[in-house]
Amino acid sequence: MFKVLERIFRDRLATGKISLAGSDRFRGPIEGSTSSEILARCAASCPVAAFDVKGEDYTIDYKKCIFCGRCVEACAQKAVEESREDGLHHKHEDAMPYLIEAGQEVLQDVLREKLGRSLHVRHLDAGSCNACDFEMGATGNPYYDLSRYGVHFVASPRHADLLMVTGVVTRNLEQALKMSYDAMPEPRLVMACGACAAGGETYGDTYAIVGAADKVVPVDLYVPGCPPRPSAMIVGLLAAADMLKKKL
Numbered sequence: 001m002f003k004v005l006e007r008i009f010r011d012r013l014a015t016g017k018i019s020l021a022g023s024d025r026f027r028g029p030i031e032g033s034t035s036s037e038i039l040a041r042c043a044a045s046c047p048v049a050a051f052d053v054k055g056e057d058y059t060i061d062y063k064k065c066i067f068c069g070r071c072v073e074a075c076a077q078k079a080v081e082e083s084r085e086d087g088l089h090h091k092h093e094d095a096m097p098y099l100i101e102a103g104q105e106v107l108q109d110v111l112r113e114k115l116g117r118s119l120h121v122r123h124l125d126a127g128s129c130n131a132c133d134f135e136m137g138a139t140g141n142p143y144y145d146l147s148r149y150g151v152h153f154v155a156s157p158r159h160a161d162l163l164m165v166t167g168v169v170t171r172n173l174e175q176a177l178k179m180s181y182d183a184m185p186e187p188r189l190v191m192a193c194g195a196c197a198a199g200g201e202t203y204g205d206t207y208a209i210v211g212a213a214d215k216v217v218p219v220d221l222y223v224p225g226c227p228p229r230p231s232a233m234i235v236g237l238l239a240a241a242d243m244l245k246k247k248l
């Protein structure tokens with residue numbers, strides 16, 4: 001008994017703040033500029049065709065990017081480098097304005113205030129390697145503590161406000177994805193989580209693969225990353241809660 005009390009007083013609160021600041025060991029969005037010749041080398045090294053060169057400039061499709069760093073290695077001059085921030089709120093990311101906005105507002109109080117109601121989520125693994133699913137599992141641990149925001153995973157799409165899709169959609173799961181979406185009550189949202197579900201390029205084009213989730217169902221939010229960090233998923237879910245509130 002005394003040992004338990006001692007431990008409670010000794011250990012601090014395990015739950016942390018949600019942040020998209022990344023870390024020194026984190027590979028974030030690509031920054032910098034260089035000649036078109038080197039940029040062409042960077043683009044050629046990209047395994048998922050996310051790096052697109054236009055003259056002296058380039059764009060990166062962060063829905064497809066797996067943050068592997070090969071484009072940085074291809075630019076031996078270190079003119080193109082990875083930032084350490086989370087990809088979710090990167091300034092070059094114009095495909096996800098909603099999440100950019102949400103990513104800048106990471107204070108817990110603001111997030112709580114946005115959630116005037118709770119959000120019920122049905123997760124569907126459409127063919128993932130399980131990396132996204134492990135990170136998704138971590139959102140419920142004492143550090144990230146997703147339930148403090150009123151977000152709960154449910155066992156049936158009939159009870160869900162949001163369908164969270166991980167993994168590239170495989171032919172075997174295509175029908176399950178369609179049926180899950182059809183079973184959800186209106187208003188409903190779909191979040192494509194990770195490079196496979198969002199970009200669909202990770203495993204190339206084979207007979208077993210349909211591609212990104214938006215080839216099968218309409219997608220409202222994309223969370224980049226391979227896999228996305230739990231904090232990025234949580235910000236995506238909170239942005240979804242805000243979207244849902246506006247739809248009601």
Ligand code: SF4
Binds near residue numbers: 048060064067072
């Ligand atoms: S980090 Fe990898 S996937 Fe992303 S643009 Fe560079 S080479 Fe392509």
